Amino acid sequence: MSAALQVEGLSSGYATSEVINDVSFALAKSEVLAIVGKNGMGKTSLLKAVLGFLPAWRGTIRLDGKDITLMPPHLKRRLGLVYVPQEQALFQDLTIRDNLRLGLLSDRELERTLDQAGRWFPVLTQRLQQRAGTLSGGEQKMLVLARALTARPQVLLLDEVTEGLQPSLVDRVSEVLTGFRHEIGTSIIVIEQHLPFALGIADRYLVFKRGEIVDSAEVDARSAARIEAHMRM
Numbered sequence: 172m173s174a175a176l177q178v179e180g181l182s183s184g185y186a187t188s189e190v191i192n193d194v195s196f197a198l199a200k201s202e203v204l205a206i207v208g209k210n211g212m213g214k215t216s217l218l219k220a221v222l223g224f225l226p227a228w229r230g231t232i233r234l235d236g237k238d239i240t241l242m243p244p245h246l247k248r249r250l251g252l253v254y255v256p257q258e259q260a261l262f263q264d265l266t267i268r269d270n271l272r273l274g275l276l277s278d279r280e281l282e283r284t285l286d287q288a289g290r291w292f293p294v295l296t297q298r299l300q301q302r303a304g305t306l307s308g309g310e311q312k313m314l315v316l317a318r319a320l321t322a323r324p325q326v327l328l329l330d331e332v333t334e335g336l337q338p339s340l341v342d343r344v345s346e347v348l349t350g351f352r353h354e355i356g357t358s359i360i361v362i363e364q365h366l367p368f369a370l371g372i373a374d375r376y377l378v379f380k381r382g383e384i385v386d387s388a389e390v391d392a393r394s395a396a397r398i399e400a401h402m403r404m
Contacts, residue, residue, distance in 0.1 A: 174198055174233070174236075176221070176358065177198075177232070178196050178221060178231075179195050179233075180229055180230035180231070181229070181231075182227075183225045185216075185225070189382070190213045190216045190382050191217050191382045192381075193229070194382070195384075196384065196387070201353075201357070203358075203359045204359070204375050205363060206360060207369060207376055207398050207402075210364070212379050212381055214379050215330055218328050222247060222254055223244040223247055234325065251323075252328070253319050253322050253324035253326070253327050253328070254319075255315055255327070255329045255330065261311055261314060262303060264302060264303075266299060267303060270303050270314055271284055271285065271314070271321060274322055287320070291347045291351075292314075292347075294310060295313060295314055295317060309336050312334075312344075313340070313344075320351055323357070326359075326360070329362065331364065332344060333365045333368050334365075341365065344368075352372075359372075366395055366398060370398075374389065376394060380401065385401060
């Protein structure tokens with residue numbers, strides 16, 4: 172059986188500066204993989220290279236066995252590769268309802284989408300006509316995540332989704348992602364500085380440093396200490 176996502180020998184960067192160097196990893200179907208490390212080590216650049224926002228200078232990227240290395244981002248999205256960026260990627264002047272609608276490939280899915288978003292984050296469907304730009308930072312994060320999940324992605328890439336969230340919302344996001352993963356079978360890559368959150372939902376982790384993977388293992392009771400030791404180096 173093919174992996175949900177397979178990255179082999181991927182190198183990428185900006186202009187003439189290489190920031191991703193010969194990275195290889197596989198994401199199994201319905202697996203959650205945490206990619207951790209200090210800021211500025213290339214974690215977000217890795218996701219952008221997988222998505223096609225940065226060019227793949229070398230290597231291959233396969234989604235469910237299909238080579239998508241040179242495919243543009245919008246076609247990767249249609250195949251089920253969905254990204255939740257660190258910044259709030261919302262249409263600020265549109266309502267919550269319209270932001271959720273724009274995450275769909277067809278309007279026929281709208282009623283299902285609103286129902287699901289309400290189960291995950293009730294505050295969103297209680298205020299469907301409110302403009303996204305007037306929401307709090309935490310509410311905007313919920314909206315971005317709900318929009319991504321309602322697309323029922325094959326592979327979901329999350330970049331610092333808990334940044335700025337109060338503890339109760341971090342717990343809710345953890346519950347939603349865990350339930351969604353078991354219900355839909357989505358594979359998830361999560362980039363996080365919040366180690367308790369990342370290790371609480373992940374099956375496995377990679378430590379990223381200066382554009383390379385320097386450690387990887389299944390999550391267990393010793394994982395946090397191992398990761399923190401790497402981050403002190």
